Amino acid sequence: MTTTTEPFDALLEWLDPDREKAGQRYEVIRAGLIRIFVSKGLSDAEHYTDEAIDRVIKKLPEIRAGYIGDPARYFHGVARNLVLESGRRREVATDVLPQRVVPEPPRSDTSDCLSKCLQLLPRDKQELILDYHLYQGRAKVLHHQQMASELSISEGALRTRAHHLRVNLEKCVNECVGYQGKNKSAVESHSN
Amino acid sequence: MGGVSTITKEQENEVRQYLFGQLQEADEESLELRLLTEPSFVEEFDTIVDEVTDQYVRNELSGDEGKGFETSYLSTTEGQQKLMFASELLDRAEASRGAAPVVAKPGFFDWVSGFWQNQLRLAATAAAVVIIAGGIFLISRSINSGPVHYAVVNLAISTANRAEGAVPARVKYESLQAGLQANLAIPEDERGGRDYRVKLVSGNGPEHFLAIASHNDQTVTVQIPISFLNRGSYALQMFRTAPDGTEQHIRGNYFFDIE
Numbered sequence: 001m002t003t004t005t006e007p008f009d010a011l012l013e014w015l016d017p018d019r020e021k022a023g024q025r026y027e028v029i030r031a032g033l034i035r036i037f038v039s040k041g042l043s044d045a046e047h048y049t050d051e052a053i054d055r056v057i058k059k060l061p062e063i064r065a066g067y068i069g070d071p072a073r074y075f076h077g078v079a080r081n082l083v084l085e086s087g088r089r090r091e092v093a094t095d096v097l098p099q100r101v102v103p104e105p106p107r108s109d110t111s112d113c114l115s116k117c118l119q120l121l122p123r124d125k126q127e128l129i130l131d132y133h134l135y136q137g138r139a140k141v142l143h144h145q146q147m148a149s150e151l152s153i154s155e156g157a158l159r160t161r162a163h164h165l166r167v168n169l170e171k172c173v174n175e176c177v178g179y180q181g182k183n184k185s186a187v188e189s190h191s192n
Numbered sequence: 193m194g195g196v197s198t199i200t201k202e203q204e205n206e207v208r209q210y211l212f213g214q215l216q217e218a219d220e221e222s223l224e225l226r227l228l229t230e231p232s233f234v235e236e237f238d239t240i241v242d243e244v245t246d247q248y249v250r251n252e253l254s255g256d257e258g259k260g261f262e263t264s265y266l267s268t269t270e271g272q273q274k275l276m277f278a279s280e281l282l283d284r285a286e287a288s289r290g291a292a293p294v295v296a297k298p299g300f301f302d303w304v305s306g307f308w309q310n311q312l313r314l315a316a317t318a319a320a321v322v323i324i325a326g327g328i329f330l331i332s333r334s335i336n337s338g339p340v341h342y343a344v345v346n347l348a349i350s351t352a353n354r355a356e357g358a359v360p361a362r363v364k365y366e367s368l369q370a371g372l373q374a375n376l377a378i379p380e381d382e383r384g385g386r387d388y389r390v391k392l393v394s395g396n397g398p399e400h401f402l403a404i405a406s407h408n409d410q411t412v413t414v415q416i417p418i419s420f421l422n423r424g425s426y427a428l429q430m431f432r433t434a435p436d437g438t439e440q441h442i443r444g445n446y447f448f449d450i451e
Contacts, residue, residue, distance in 0.1 A: 028228065028229060028230070028231050028234065029228050029229075031227075031231075031234050032224070032227035032228035032229070032234060033228065035227050035234065035237060035238075036224050036227060036228075038265060038268050038270045038271060039210065039211060039264060039265055040264060041263065041264040041265065041267045041268055042268060043267075043268040043269045043270065044269070045268070045270060070225075070229065072225060072228040072229045073225065075228055076221070076224055076225055076228055079224070110276050110277060110280045111280055111284075111431070111441055112439075112440060112441050114277075114280045114281065114284060115431075115438065115439040115440070116438070118284070119437070119438060129281075129285075130284060130285040130288050130289065131285070131289070132285075133246065133281055133282055133285040134285050134286065134289050136247075136250050136252055137252065159239065160235075160239075163235070163238070163239045163242065166242060166281070167238070169281070170274070170277050173277055173280075174273060174277070
């Protein structure tokens with residue numbers, strides 16, 4: 001974040017006079033912006049999100065008095081502009097430079113980390129997350145019905161439960177892969 | 193955030209169309225505004241992204257859907273990371289429950305071609321020590337008393353990659369009847385595992401966890417069905433389960449080519 005405290009306070013106040021509600025609204029806008037940028041094919045969505053928020057903060061003194069409507073709409077307009085700008089930049093860049101190849105982390109790291117992160121879950125949750133991701137198509141639907149019935153919960157509740165587990169597992173794996181990657185780099189730099 | 197589904201089937205379809213880049217601009221705008229204002233919608237959105245990613249890995253999306261998802265969401269590093277995780281999770285689920293193997297799009301396995309050429313420094317230092325121990329012998333014979341015939345190959349692990357000179361074992365496609373039995377020498381420092389798992393990786397096809405036919409202190413034997421094999425380059429990767437239940441990927445690959 002490149003925001004300084006005072007303008008940021010002004011932004012929060014614009015979002016809601018109640019500081020706590022404003023903070024919540026800010027978090028929702030931030031989360032939404034990240035998803036919009038990724039969905040539009042922009043890598044480093046957090047960078048674009050920070051840029052969008054910075055732009056709104058800079059414009060705020062000008063627009064605040066006359067602005068009518070939900071501030072989220074203004075953020076949306078800024079995000080749209082950023083998506084268009086990045087599209088133009090990519091067009092120019094690919095005329096001049098070969099496309100950058102983003103190196104994939106070795107797959108074995110993900111596999112190792114998944115094993116480690118699964119081990120951190122209680123047995124019943126390990127089973128739930130693996131069971132939930134079995135099968136495809138119609139077989140999957142029936143399997144989820146059966147799982148929900150065994151757990152005495154609705155299919156929607158099962159879906160939510162599985163999603164929360166998956167989010168945490170994915171976060172754990174990403175952190176683990178990042179950590180292993182850093183360690184490998186350190187080993188390589190020591191061996192040189 | 194939390195709670196049960198807050199969107200209808202129609203809205204769910206809209207999110208899917210959005211991810212495929214197929215939504216009209218006005219609908220797109222209203223969906224994006226919901227993302228900026230409704231925490232429960234963000235959670236639904238994330239759930240649908242996961243489901244679509246799983247469908248992509250399992251090759252369940254139509255051509256246009258898959259392409260749309262590839263050119264937008266999956267073209268980002270965030271999307272690639274998610275794809276990698278989904279693929280591993282589905283593989284693990286299938287392997288742990290013994291269900292049918294996951295079928296993935298060849299596009300996703302682009303990383304494999306990079307894998308063959310990857311210049312890993314550590315591996316380079318180990319390149320000299322690679323190789324196929326005990327000589328490769330290839331015979332077509334019955335492994336059981338029954339009529340099922342597997343060609344047999346003995347493989348040692350290589351910590352180098354192909355570009356660095358790892359020599360793959362060579363097997364004639366014609367010699368495969370039921371498939372290929374690979375006897376994999378366990379590296380000395382990886383022996384004593386409670387269990388082992390082996391994954392088949394190909395340069396241009398899906399991956400498969402393989403059934404372990406047998407293992408002793410020095411060797412793990414897997415049988416690769418003919419349906420998993422074509423002419424091409426392959427690697428086997430081994431995973432060792434320690435006595436405390438933790439699983440580790442054993443560094444290196446067992447390379448072979450089907451000619």
